[in-house]
Amino acid sequence: MSIKQIIVIDCPQCEVRIKSEATTWVGDAEEHAYVLVECPSCHQALFGATSVFRDEYGNWGWDTAERLWPAPAVAALGPSVPAAARRDVSAAQKCFNHGIYPAAAVMCGRALERLIKEKTGKSQMLAKGLADLKLQGVIDERLREWADALRVERNIGAHASDTETTKEDAQDIIDFTVAIFDYVYTLAEKYDKYLRRKSPNE
Ligand SMILES: [Zn+2]
Structure with missing residues (x-):
């Protein structure tokens, strides 16, 4: 061709x-x-x-x-993040690169819903789910506050709404989504590996 x-x-x-x-x-x-x-x-x-x-x-x-x-426009998620969530975040980044900002936000919301379902064992709304993740100690207070600010100001996880998602909104939501997946999966895995190395017999 x-x-x-x-x-x-x-x-x-x-x-x-x-x-x-x-x-x-x-x-x-x-x-x-x-x-x-x-x-x-x-x-x-x-x-x-x-x-x-x-x-x-x-x-x-x-x-x-x-x-x-230089400096990739997108951040790659580590291999310990479940494949479906990695696909959603990668799709969000593609939407962002193509200037389709509301779709990027929706894909991030979907990835976050997957994370909540896997870690809390049930499907629930983002706000409730993120609060549960904090209660269970899966995320820390700073991540929960960030999530809450995004939910209120940036319309994270909006399914159908009149509010426009700007480029800045979409970037904030993607940054947060990458950060929470890194924290919950990649960082946790690295820490577990470290612990196993320190006490291999346990
Ligand atoms: Zn140039």
Whole structure:
């Protein structure tokens, strides 16, 4: 197939989404291809992951690239986070990269509901669920307060609402979601490993 080599990617220095031509790419175009492009304004090198798609006219093109370097636009969750939640957070980050901010917030809400269900054993509303997580000692007071502030100000976990989710709102919600998953799964696992190393016979 012939693919136009125009790549869309965020430039962190210019803080805008830029379009630039990739001179080359490696990988499997339909799964994960890696591209290196130059920002047309500041000439910074940008490295990203993308894949091909076919537009409504049948032309192949590259999807908006997810920046991997410098400083990835997205934070990766550790392998101890359940796969379904990792998929939701990754989908939230993709929505964010495409400028679909309300969808990014909804995907984060879904990931948080999964976390609550797994850790408390029941499906419940975010506000109640996060309070339960605090009661059970799964999260600390700071995370619960952060969750509460986001719920009130940023409309976290809103299913249908008239309030608009801005870019800043979506970024705050994604940051919080990544932080709570890191705390509950990744940090807990690292601490358990540390304890096992200290007392291997127990
Ligand atoms: Zn730039």
